Amino acid sequence: MxxxxxxxxxxxxxxxxxxxxxxxxxxxxxxxxxxxxxxxxxxxxxxxxxxxxxxxxxxxxxxxxxxxxxxxxxxxxxxxxxxxxxxxxxxxxxxxxxxxxxxxxxxxxxxxxxxxxxxxxxxxxxxxxxxxxxxxxxxxxxxxxxxxxxxxxxxxxxxxxxxxxxRKSNLEKKRKDSLRYVIRESLRQIPQEFLRADGVVDVSYIEAELRKEEFYLIIEKFIEENKQQMVLKNLDDAQLAELMEVTEEEYQMLKETPAQTHPKTASEAEELAKGNLSEEIEQQLKKASVSEKFTERMKAQKKKQVVVAKKFLANCKRAETKFYKENPNWYSNKDGLSEVYLSDHDDYVFLPLGKLSFADQVISFDRGDGASSANPNAALNEPDYDRRVQDYSKMCNLGTKGVLTFQFVDNVLIDVNGPDLFVFEVGAIEPTLLEISKDGQNWVNIGKIEGGTAQIDIAPFINPGDTFNYVRFTDLDTYSAVPGADIDAVATIGGALRLSLDSAVLFDTGKFELKPAGVTAVKALATQIKSIPKGTISVDGHTDNVGSIQSNMTLSKKRAASVAKILRQELGEVAFKWKENGYGEGKPLVPNTTDENKQKNRRVEILVTPF
Structure with a gap:
């Protein structure tokens, strides 16, 4: 009033x-x-x-x-x-x-x-x-x-x-407001093909500029200086390039440039923090023919990009610091595997083992009712769902009462201080039952994931030192617009590096001396382990059930010692604590009912923990 x-x-x-x-x-x-x-x-x-x-x-x-x-x-x-x-x-x-x-x-x-x-x-x-x-x-x-x-x-x-x-007379303001309104509404009707290149998901640099006050002023100035009509909705690339005071070639580059950068990992942010734009733009900036306005605009764009990247990296550093504060005995590998990921809920998730932390294999998937995008393999490895694109093929929707079981192949789930497992879920976190297992047969009930909880601490449910290779999610049949959890990825927050070698590659039947091919294979594993600077290495030998229990126990211990010897030569004694174990036929991966299963059980496993 x-x-x-x-x-x-x-x-x-x-x-x-x-x-x-x-x-x-x-x-x-x-x-x-x-x-x-x-x-x-x-x-x-x-x-x-x-x-x-x-x-x-x-x-x-x-x-x-x-x-x-x-x-x-x-x-x-x-x-x-x-x-x-x-x-x-x-x-x-x-x-x-x-x-x-x-x-x-x-x-x-x-x-x-x-x-x-x-x-x-x-x-x-x-x-x-x-x-x-x-x-x-x-x-x-x-x-x-x-x-x-x-x-x-x-x-x-x-x-x-x-x-x-x-107050001052508002006639001129009304005139300007009317002109500004017509300009704004006209700009909104310019076809997107003139503003954004094919394949550009985000709002382009051009689109963002057209929304700015200064661009309205540019058009107002053009109208008042030239005293002529403009049909904005019919502007083509050449006319828009003229208004923005860049060449047509430069205008095309701006159409391909997102207005805002959105890093999803610390690695991406580190690259953005260097202040480099696309290779095409960087080459154009070096040319003598580059327009003054293009140089000015890209200088500002670089500055904005660096600010976004540094802010992202500051949040990453806080997540990393929090983990090492909770786990002071965990050896840092700053130049190794570690990575920070941004979840769909804007959580900064620090993973010491980086991309090795994620579930690697789908064991089974019982699709629930109403599942909209039921590709379980979409939930493997690193998270790749982008809410700006909303490509639902990048995630797996369980559906009502759906059940999804994963296996960690090159890592295992272990207990660390703080949360141990992170579920990269898209949208609302649906009530879901979580279970974990060592062998895929016997399951430990961890309980319900719901609300804002995407990270889980397994400590109250397991014994110290236990390792787990499997996780299972079961939808709990609750009402939702899209039934069932929408899983993009599952990661062990601490985890341990898990490497396995087939005994057939390492040894002749019944022998414990490494074959030449076996020595080569062990040295290749040592290269992978070098990404972790310090920690504990456990070398575990396993056999099938052919032969006596005692002979299998002895053989498995000697095979573990043979592999550990080569690893020590490659990695050195100082950086790691060493454990050698022989389990014989006591820890089969699968039942010893077929020749194929027996071959899977004859193996040497190497577990590397950075503490």
Missing amino acids: TFVLASCNSKSSKEKENQSDSEVSETLEYNGDSNGDSRNSYDTNAEDQTEVGTLFIEEDFLAQKKADEPEWDDIPKVEEDDKNQSKFDVDPEKLKPLFKTFFGLDSEESNQLFAFKAEMDKLKGENKFDGPEGDRLRQQAYAFIDELKKTKPKTAVPLNDLKSIF
Whole structure:
């Protein structure tokens, strides 16, 4: 609600009929509907209206003309806008009782207000009200009203409404606002093919620039300087390049450039922090022919990119610091495997083993009812769902009562201080039952994942030192718009590096001496282990059930010792603590019921933990 002292003596209908076209153009202003649909809502007091999407500005419209001066003939009235003001002939002295009622002003305070108003009318008559003298008067009047507010904290109408008396003429503002609206609506109708290159997912640099205030000013300036019409929705690349003061070749590069960078990992952010844009842009910036505006724009773009990257890396560092604070005995591998991932819920997840942390294989998937994108392999390895693209083939939807079982092949789930498992789930985290297993047969119930919990601590449910190779998720049949959890990836937060070698590659049947091919294979594993600077290496030998239990136990221990010997030679004794174990036939991967299964059970496993 605004308290208005408004002008009267409006032109008669006959005078309006005789109004010149230029005067009609000058009164153009936008009157949008309350429902937001503002199409064809320009009041020009004429039959023709500006078409949304086409910017047509007459030369006369651009001319600056003096507005009709208001007269002191209105009583104060509470109005919601300026369109329906009532006009009355009232002596200023008769306003005092109303000022008393509305604002609590006494006679002396009203007189001071009238004095400011009289001075304002004088300046308006001299065309000085919008200049420095008017600014000084306005400051004095505003200061007077602010003082009144201190002594009159509660009034029927806010005292601030009195300031509307002394505001500058808004005719030019209305003209600018109308022009700005037409420009904005027209720009929105430019086909995307002119603004964004094929394959660009994010809002392009061009699209972002067109939304900025400065670009509206560029078009306004062009219109006013050239005194010509512009049909914005029909602009092509060449015309847009001209407006942006770059070459057509450079314009194409800007169409291919995302307005904002969105790193998903610490590695991506580190590259962005170097301040390099695309190779094509970097090459263009080195050319003598590069436009000045393109250089200026890309310099700003680089700066913005670096700021985003550094902010992302600061969050990554906090996640890393938190992990090592909780696990002080865990050896840091700053230049090795570790990585930080950003989840769909904006969690920064530090994984010491980086991409090795993720589930590697789908063991089984029982698709639930209503599953929309039921590709279980989409939930393997690193997370790759991007909510800006919303490609649901990048995740697995369980559906109602769906069951999904994963295996960790090159790593295992272990207990560390803090959370041990992170589920990269898309959207709301649906109530889901989590179970873990060493062998895929016997399961440990960890409980329900729900709400905002995407990370799980398994410590309360297991024995110290236990390792697990399998995880199983079961949807708990709760109502949701998209039934069942939407899993992008599953990762062990701490985890351990798990390497396995087939005994057939390493040894001849019944022997424990490494074959030449076996030595080569062990040395290759040592190369992988070198990415972890320190820790504990456990070498475990396993056999099938052929032969006696005792002979298999002895053979498995000797095979473990043979592999450990080569690893020590490659890695050194100092950096790692060593354990050698022989389990014989005691820990089969699969039942020893077929020759194929027996071969899988004859193996040497190497477990590397960075502590």
